Amino acid sequence: MPNGEASIVFNLREEPIRLYDSENRARFESYGAAVFSGPRTRPFVIDSSQQERVFGIQFRPGGSWPFFAPPLSEFANLSISLNDLWQGGAGELREQLLAAREPATMFAVAEQCLLRAMRRDEGMHPAVGYALQRLAWDSSTLLEVSKAIGLSQRRFSDLFRHQVGLSPKAFHRLSRFQRVLAQVHGQTAVNWTAVAHECGYYDQPHFNHDFREFSGFSPGDYLSRATEHRNHVPLD
Structure with a gap:
């Protein structure tokens, strides 16, 4: 399920990575041995049999921005072969990961x-970093955040999209959804009305709409399928 973060995944077995359409699992895209997935607002499906031996890099929101030349907004809801983005560098890194004997060595590699792939020396714009903290962890509205930053809403939105990949509104909605998952994780019985209120939803219909849009399930169906990994649930 989407969380507003980008990721890189290497399949260390000899088969291409496949990502399936959540609405039609007969449709899929193949990405070779390494894939970069941009920040998403929609769920997607993976084949768990391909997760036998993988190495992943999960970026914090906006964390992948220094490593790729295009604005991160160009990768929203997209997955791309990492070899295409790094012009062959993904294959070299995969070989080094395969040669590493210990996980610590793989992380160091x-x-x-x-570090070699960094395209930008400057850090995240202070306004974007501030907004990420406010929108992710409290009930601030977008208007409150933009007023505190002192930028016009258009300028703020452009900066945020460029470095995070999603609009501030989309990221705020995703963060609220993720707070719900964190709160109910590990529970077997949930008062969904109370959870919706505590996580900043104005009413139950908005909560149900967001939950189904981001997860593909109703809240109750998600709970019946929940695993130890809160963003991954089995379909069958």
């Missing part, structure tokens, strides 16, 4: 590769 990946870290050095990311």
